[in-house]
Amino acid sequence: MILVTVGTHPAPFDRLLREADRLHQAGTLTADEPSEEVVIQSGASTYRCRAARQFAYCPGPELDALLIRARLLISHGGIGTLLPAARRGQHVIAIPRLRRYREHHDDHQRDVCDELARRHALFTSPDVADLAALLRRDPATLRPFTMSCTIREQVRADLLAFQTRLQAAQA
Secondary structure (H helix, E strand, O other): OEEEEOOOOOOOOHHHHHHHHHHHHHOOOOOOOOOOOEEEEOOOOOOOOOOOEEEOOOOHHHHHHHHHHOOEEEEOOOHHHHHHHHHOOOEEEEOOOOHHHOOOOOOHHHHHHHHHHHOOOOEEOOOHHHHHHHHOOOHHHOOOOOOOOOHHHHHHHHHHHHHHHHHHHHO
8 A cells, every 4th residue: 555645734735646646647656566555645735636545634543554554655744754654664755845835834844854865764855746756766775764762762761860860969
């Protein structure tokens, strides 16, 4: 299954949906497996895809199940979507939302995508016209994204250190 997701940001991301739909209709999106299911989470976008199952939003657990099941994830540049997929070592192509198209208030998604691409965790381009070329790249060159610790682990360590200092000061 191929999942295309634009996230929950309130601005449309029609630019990505139009290109994904065009490539799907042309057979490029499913070139490896023509009968493969394509599912599109369209959020606030106004574009309606012709060749795939599409929904605006769904409950978090349902989206998580789709994300895990996806052979290929084509996504916006939201870190909440990209990091879990990159940690699982999934085949991810990210097209960041850009300020110049009024898809977001700044270009932080481009920065996130560029950093994850630098670490070989995903393929990315700010230009949807590059999507076909990104589909031809070998997913075997991607590596699961790893961090020395998660934010939760760092906060836990900081709180434990604070508690230890506090107890020492009270003794």
